Amino acid sequence: MRDWDQISGAVILCIGIVILLSVLNFYPIGTGHAPGAGFFPLIISFLIIGLSITLVIQSMLRKKTSASQNLTFLLSSESLKRISLGFIFLVGFRYALPKFGFPPTAFLYLMFNTYFLGHYNWMVCTVFSLVTTALAYIVFQFWLEVPMPRGILGM
Amino acid sequence: MLRQQYPTRVVQWVIMACTGICILMTGSSGDAQMRFPEKNINLIIPQTAGGPTDTLSRIIANYAKKYLGVPLTVTNVPGASSVIGARQVLNSAPDGYTILVNHGGFSTCYYTGMADFNYDSFEPICRVANVLEGPATYVGAPWKDLKGLIAHARENPGKVRYGATTGLTSHFAMAAIEKAANIKFLFVPFQGESPRIAALAGRHIDVIPIALHTGTQYVNAGKFVMLGTFAEQRSKLFPNIPTLIEQGLAVTDHIEVRGFFAPKGTPKDRIAFLDSAFKKTVEDPECIEALNKASQVPQYLDSAKYREFYRELDASIGALAKQLDIKKK
Amino acid sequence: MDNIHWLMNGFKIVLIPYNIMLCFLGCFIGTLIGVLPGIGAAATVAILLPITFTLEPVSAIIMLAGIFYGSMYGGSTTSILINIPGEAASAVTCLDGYQMARKGRAGPALGISAISSFIAGTLGVLLLMLIAPPVANFALRFGPPEIFIVMLFGLTILSYLGSSSIVKAFLSGALGLFVGTIGTDILGVPRFTFGIEELYDGVGLVPVLMGTFGVSEVLINIEGKLSREIFEAKIRSLWPDRKDWKASASPIARGSLIGFFLGVLPGPACTIASFVSYAVEKRLSKHPKEFGHGVIEAVAGPEAANNAAAAGNFIPLLTLGIPTSPIMAMLMAAMLLHGITPGPLLINNAPHLFWGTIASMYIGNAMLLILNYPLIPIWIRILRVPYGMLFPLILLFCLIGAYSEKNNVVDMMIMTLFGLVGYLMRKTGFDLAPFILTYILCRFMEESFRQSLILSSGSPLIFLQSPISATIVGLIISVISFSIFRGMKKSRLQPVQRNGED
Numbered sequence: 001m002r003d004w005d006q007i008s009g010a011v012i013l014c015i016g017i018v019i020l021l022s023v024l025n026f027y028p029i030g031t032g033h034a035p036g037a038g039f040f041p042l043i044i045s046f047l048i049i050g051l052s053i054t055l056v057i058q059s060m061l062r063k064k065t066s067a068s069q070n071l072t073f074l075l076s077s078e079s080l081k082r083i084s085l086g087f088i089f090l091v092g093f094r095y096a097l098p099k100f101g102f103p104p105t106a107f108l109y110l111m112f113n114t115y116f117l118g119h120y121n122w123m124v125c126t127v128f129s130l131v132t133t134a135l136a137y138i139v140f141q142f143w144l145e146v147p148m149p150r151g152i153l154g155m
Numbered sequence: 156m157l158r159q160q161y162p163t164r165v166v167q168w169v170i171m172a173c174t175g176i177c178i179l180m181t182g183s184s185g186d187a188q189m190r191f192p193e194k195n196i197n198l199i200i201p202q203t204a205g206g207p208t209d210t211l212s213r214i215i216a217n218y219a220k221k222y223l224g225v226p227l228t229v230t231n232v233p234g235a236s237s238v239i240g241a242r243q244v245l246n247s248a249p250d251g252y253t254i255l256v257n258h259g260g261f262s263t264c265y266y267t268g269m270a271d272f273n274y275d276s277f278e279p280i281c282r283v284a285n286v287l288e289g290p291a292t293y294v295g296a297p298w299k300d301l302k303g304l305i306a307h308a309r310e311n312p313g314k315v316r317y318g319a320t321t322g323l324t325s326h327f328a329m330a331a332i333e334k335a336a337n338i339k340f341l342f343v344p345f346q347g348e349s350p351r352i353a354a355l356a357g358r359h360i361d362v363i364p365i366a367l368h369t370g371t372q373y374v375n376a377g378k379f380v381m382l383g384t385f386a387e388q389r390s391k392l393f394p395n396i397p398t399l400i401e402q403g404l405a406v407t408d409h410i411e412v413r414g415f416f417a418p419k420g421t422p423k424d425r426i427a428f429l430d431s432a433f434k435k436t437v438e439d440p441e442c443i444e445a446l447n448k449a450s451q452v453p454q455y456l457d458s459a460k461y462r463e464f465y466r467e468l469d470a471s472i473g474a475l476a477k478q479l480d481i482k483k484k
Numbered sequence: 485m486d487n488i489h490w491l492m493n494g495f496k497i498v499l500i501p502y503n504i505m506l507c508f509l510g511c512f513i514g515t516l517i518g519v520l521p522g523i524g525a526a527a528t529v530a531i532l533l534p535i536t537f538t539l540e541p542v543s544a545i546i547m548l549a550g551i552f553y554g555s556m557y558g559g560s561t562t563s564i565l566i567n568i569p570g571e572a573a574s575a576v577t578c579l580d581g582y583q584m585a586r587k588g589r590a591g592p593a594l595g596i597s598a599i600s601s602f603i604a605g606t607l608g609v610l611l612l613m614l615i616a617p618p619v620a621n622f623a624l625r626f627g628p629p630e631i632f633i634v635m636l637f638g639l640t641i642l643s644y645l646g647s648s649s650i651v652k653a654f655l656s657g658a659l660g661l662f663v664g665t666i667g668t669d670i671l672g673v674p675r676f677t678f679g680i681e682e683l684y685d686g687v688g689l690v691p692v693l694m695g696t697f698g699v700s701e702v703l704i705n706i707e708g709k710l711s712r713e714i715f716e717a718k719i720r721s722l723w724p725d726r727k728d729w730k731a732s733a734s735p736i737a738r739g740s741l742i743g744f745f746l747g748v749l750p751g752p753a754c755t756i757a758s759f760v761s762y763a764v765e766k767r768l769s770k771h772p773k774e775f776g777h778g779v780i781e782a783v784a785g786p787e788a789a790n791n792a793a794a795a796g797n798f799i800p801l802l803t804l805g806i807p808t809s810p811i812m813a814m815l816m817a818a819m820l821l822h823g824i825t826p827g828p829l830l831i832n833n834a835p836h837l838f839w840g841t842i843a844s845m846y847i848g849n850a851m852l853l854i855l856n857y858p859l860i861p862i863w864i865r866i867l868r869v870p871y872g873m874l875f876p877l878i879l880l881f882c883l884i885g886a887y888s889e890k891n892n893v894v895d896m897m898i899m900t901l902f903g904l905v906g907y908l909m910r911k912t913g914f915d916l917a918p919f920i921l922t923y924i925l926c927r928f929m930e931e932s933f934r935q936s937l938i939l940s941s942g943s944p945l946i947f948l949q950s951p952i953s954a955t956i957v958g959l960i961i962s963v964i965s966f967s968i969f970r971g972m973k974k975s976r977l978q979p980v981q982r983n984g985e986d
Contacts, residue, residue: 005652008912012655019662027675033942037673040930044661051655058651079707083907086703087900093883094896109883110876117706118872128873136880144531146888147230203810204530205817213821217537231530232891235668235684239892242681267672269684316939321672343628343938344670346931349813350750353806359627359939372805372827448823 005059009052016048082117089113101151102141107133191425192225197253198415201240201260203233206347207286207366210449211413212256215283215433218442222432236260236323238270245276249418251425254280259324259410262469266476267322274465277416281430282456282464283437284446285412287367289384289396290317290332293358294377301382301402304362308338316341317362318351324410325364327472328385330479335404355379367393368450385411392447409468412454414461430458487613494839498847503543507844510547511851514554518570519863521562521878522694522885525555525571526810531888533818541822542837546844548818552811553605553794553845556754557852560597560787561863564590568698568878572689573754573790575697575920576762576782579646583778590864591722596732596780597787598856599724604740604788605849608795611744612802613842619796620803623748628935629946633953633960634749635929638756639922640963641763646915647776653918656909660919663687664926670934682894689752690889691899692923694882696916699903702875704910722861724780732784735765739788746789747796750808751928754793759921761789795845802838804828 023029023038023045030036075083089112096105110129114120120128140146198216202208209231216227232240237260244255255277264270290301298304308315319325321344333340343360345351351363356378364385365373371393373379383399384390385408399406415433417426436442437453446453456464498507517528529548536544559571564581577597584593611619626634642657643650666676667686677683724732742764743757765785766775775782800806805827807813819826824834831838866874886899906916940946948954 004912008908008914012659015659022676027673031942033937035934035937037669037671037675040669040926040933041662041665041675044658044665047658048655048662051651051658055651055655058649075707082706083703086706087904090699090879090883090900090903091897094893094900097887097893097896106880109880113876113879114873118870118876120872132877132880136884140884140888144528146531146884147228147891148887149893203813204533205807205810205813210817210820213534213537216534229534230891233685234890234892235681238684239681239890269672321670341938343935344931345935346670347813349806349808353624353750353800353804353808354627356804356806357624357627368825369805369827372825372829372833376828378828445821445823448825449820450825 003059003062006056009055009059013049013052013056016045016052019048020045085116086113097151098149099151102148103133103137104151106136191251191428192223194252195226195228196223196251196429198227198229199240199244199253199255200229200231201233201237201255201257202231204231207449207451208256208258208413211284211286211446211451214442214445214449214451215436218439218445219432219436222435222439223429236264236269238264241270241272244416244418245272247418249278249420249422251417251421251429253418254429255416256283256413257416258413259327259468259472261465262472263322263324263327263410263476266473269322274416274469276419278419278421278426279458279461279465280415280417280426281433281458282412282414282454282461283433284451284453285386285408286451287384287386287390287393288328288364288408288411289367289370289386289399290329290362290382291355291365291370291373291379292362292382293355294380295358296361296380299380301399301404304382305336305338308336308340312339313341315362316343316360318343318345318354318360319364320344320346320348326479327410327475328364328406328408329362330475331406331410331471332399332404334475334478335399335406366450367396384408390452392452409464410472414456426458490835490839491613491843493836494841494843497542497836497840498546498843503546503840503844504847506539506543506547507550507848508851510550511554511557511848511855514551514556515558515852515855517551518555518558518574519561520881520885521568521570521698522690522882523888524690524885525552526814527690527885527888528555529811529814533814533821536818537821541819541824541834542840544818544822545815545837545841546848548815549798549841549845550848552797552815553791553848554852556605556791556794557598557601557856559790560601560783561594564593564597564783565863565866566874566878567701568882569693571754571790572693572752572920572924573758573793574786575693575755576645576758576786576917578697579762579776579917580778580780580782583776584780584783585867587778589721589778590867591860592724592728592780593783594860594863595722595724595857596728596784598853598860600732600736600739600784600788601791601856602849602853603736604743605791605795605852606846607740608744608747608792609842609845609849612795612799612845616799616803619745619748620799623800624804625950625952626749627950628932628939630950630953630956631750632929632932632936633947633956635751635925635932637956637960637963638760638925640960641760642918642921643967644763644766644775645759645917645921648913648915652914656914656916657918657922660922661926663692663919664923665930670931680894682892686927687898687902688886688889688895689924691886691895692902693920694886695899695902695904696906696909696919698878698882699899700906700910700916702878703903703907705871706875722864728780731780735761735781735785736788738764738768739785740792743789743792743794744796747793748799748808750800752924753797753809754790755924756921757789757793758786759917761785762917791849798841798845801826802830802841805830 023041027038028036029038093109107129110132111125114125198212200209200212212229216229219227232243244253247253261274265273298307317329317340319329354360355363370379370381374381381396383402384396386398387407389398434455437455443453517523517525529551555571559574560577562568562570563574563577564585567578567582569575569578581593643653668674668684674684739761742761746757747753765781766772800808801812807816816826883896886895936946
């Protein structure tokens with residue numbers, strides 16, 4: 001039964017150290033006269049390191065009652081798959097949009113999400129995606145004229 | 156749905172794919188231009204909406220339609236001090252349908268290391284208009300005019316505080332004053348014109364470059380004193396404001412003047428067409444009036460002359476950048 | 485009084501069918517934009533700017549202004565219903581508004597939100613009309629040192645913005661500060677950008693907000709099978725009851741004042757105002773432990789604050805010609821496009837514009853109340869939409885919203901990444917509100933801090949020089965020492981209880 005505060009504290013501590021090292025190596029700290037680009041990030045990295053150490057210590061000293069366990073983080077492989085799919089679809093949208101334009105990308109995105117994550121049958125998915133894409137097209141590309149990239153098919 | 160009629164997974168996939176393809180096919184296909192222009196021309200503004208470049212572009216777009224024959228649509232692509240928008244046009248097809256509006260920003264970004272390209276990666280179409288700007292200070296300052304300010308700055312190097320946006324045209328404009336008068340100010344960075352106006356009004360800094368229209372309002376309200384204008388000649392709109400040149404400083408406003416550019420490789424006849432269309436736009440009396448009301452004056456130069464003009468501008472910016480020493484490490 | 489005469493003129497200008505229609509259109513679009521997560525008022529105003537070209541100046545400003553304060557009404561709808569803010573300023577409404585919805589009290593939450601928005605908006609316009617010039621002149625005295633101190637004061641409220649421990653709240657805030665440093669600093673040095681040009685101006689508020697709040701919320705909900713709690717079965721009431729009204733009265737009053745005065749300062753005023761109001765309400769409440777679990781004050785106060793701040797935001801533009809936020813900058817552009825130069829003489833040179841705008845804001849606020857209140861039952865129907873269909877819609881709007889700010893697909897990627905960040909933070913018990921607040925404050929804090937040191941040639945005494953900054957420094961010290969003192973007293977009284985949750 002792990003206490004997730006320790007783990008998240010440790011992870012954030014590493015992040016803080018990485019920031020500190022990058023600041024010291026790359027960015028000028030400057031002087032009191034003219035603080036440089038690294039000044040604020042330096043202070044922030046100290047804050048992060050100090051606070052994360054405090055967090056880890058706090059959680060180590062805490063009595064191991066069940067209330068402070070943060071068990072909810074444990075994910076089943078099914079949930080992991082669903083979350084990953086969610087992210088993959090989001091990333092896919094970003095890469096598909098410049099290639100195909102808005103309507104095809106939006107349609108496919110809605111389809112994939114409702115089908116694979118929503119588990120609706122394919123006909124419901126298709127109808128829903130078609131209708132929504134059409135509405136979104138009218139509102140965003142036609143009415144508001146948001147300049148979307150036109151894909152290979154000119155949409 | 157009855158179980159028997161429920162298609163198998165393969166058929167499901169096929170039907171979904173077909174629907175998808177139908178959607179994809181409803182897009183309009185590409186076209187082969189016989190005549191230029193046949194569809195909208197897209198003007199990319201590499202700044203956010205609301206600035207002088209944006210205002211100028213929208214006014215021009217409004218009046219250019221009748222000379223171009225097609226609408227000129229404007230798109231804001233802000234970011235990285237105009238580099239992102241410029242890069243988008245740099246990489247777009249050189250067919251005359253995508254053009255860029257910019258000012259001395261090409262050179263300032265190039266010499267400060269923010270961009271790896273300069274104006275010569277583009278084809279200049281024409282120069283269009285400029286914003287009337289000049290340095291202003293607050294009422295009640297120890298100096299009453301430009302002479303006084305320069306004298307004070309000579310006696311107190313590094314003490315007179317000015318506000319400008321780092322690495323952009325306002326910064327270079329003030330640096331040009333420093334160079335021409337051989338003095339040293341204290342540079343306080345601000346993001347954009349409005350914050351520095353507020354800072355000057357609150358007397359937290361001493362001098363700022365400001366548009367004449369805006370500055371005059373503050374003069375009439377008794378808050379500011381206009382020390383001069385960067386323009387080469389006194390403006391008819393502001394006959395009381397002397398130029399910096401008149402007052403002995405060799406400083407011009409070339410850095411702020413805006414023009415249109417096309418990607419390298421755009422056919423010469425299309426450039427010529429756009430050039431003449433914009434020339435007519437900028438000579439249209441209604442357009443001139445709209446520009447004047449928005450603090451801008453038309454300053455047309457055709458393609459070849461603009462290229463020459465920019466070459467000189469680029470050289471002077473390069474020299475200033477060395478002096479300012481703000482090249483990215 | 486002279487002003488009344490001018491105001492009547494203003495009403496005469498607005499109360500013609502053409503302008504009324506435009507006012508309504510602006511309010512309607514604004515509400516819609518506020519409701520849709522992702523698309524912000526700034527992007528919308530930018531998109532509609534060219535359309536206003538063909539309009540009269542006053543009409544154009546009326547419509548665009550309507551979009552702005554209208555979005556402050558709509559932003560809380562999604563915060564309450566699906567825990568995703570429609571606007572940054574509505575982020576705090578998620579904390580308690582959503583919890584109220586889970587308890588079946590979405591109706592009262594939406595109702596109080598609309599009412600407090602109306603009261604605060606109208607109060608804000610009233611104050612704008614009466615004391616705009618002196619307030620604006622006072623605001624001019626806030627130079628870099630004063631602005632920094634105010635932002636620093638804003639940091640002291642981090643621990644009130646959620647239910648996690650103080651350490652975790654500040655850690656969340658520290659991470660937000662770090663994210664805020666990404667991008668070029670005020671001297672043009674790119675930090676943590678890994679050479680990606682699109683990051684030169686920072687990661688962007690909309691992608692960060694939509695990612696950490698929106699995407700993470702959706703992901704948390706789709707983890708398991710989509711058996712979302714069925715809110716509608718538990719909808720107890722549609723409208724606020726007497727207890728709600730009574731509890732909300734003071735928060736609304738306080739929120740309006742806090743919002744109005746904070747709205748004058750530069751920066752994302754509406755957002756900061758709503759966060760501060762939340763913290764103030766929690767601090768003054770008799771039952772602070774209930775905050776975060778669905779108390780009506782936590783909805784009434786912030787909602788009032790962000791609408792009053794919207795009114796206050798107009799002051800620098802209308803009285804001095806200085807826009808203090810991106811939307812105000814666009815309103816200024818609209819004025820310039822129509823040949824009106826904003827400046828300190830705007831009231832004198834173009835009184836019809838000034839008073840017409842003010843009159844339209846009164847009417848607009850009333851319109852928004854009439855528009856929003858009856859829509860409440862309809863919004864609640866949204867809860868009936870199966871989540872399996874709702875969530876792709878939400879994500880699609882978030883994606884479009886992230887894109888539309890700068891017309892750049894990289895923003896979508898940033899949003900996705902922050903979705904991951906927000907998801908991890910939620911799962912490990914970190915509050916998101918401190919993260920967003922410090923992210924927003926960081927740029928302004930650092931900029932004003934460094935400007936101050938440049939001005940003072942390195943001396944930190946500049947922060948104590950003016951009476952304004954010295955006063956606020958004193959406030960900060962007293963707030964911090966009070967909290968420490970209170971914490972010590974508590975631990976002295978209860979030495980046995982050490983559960984780590986302070």
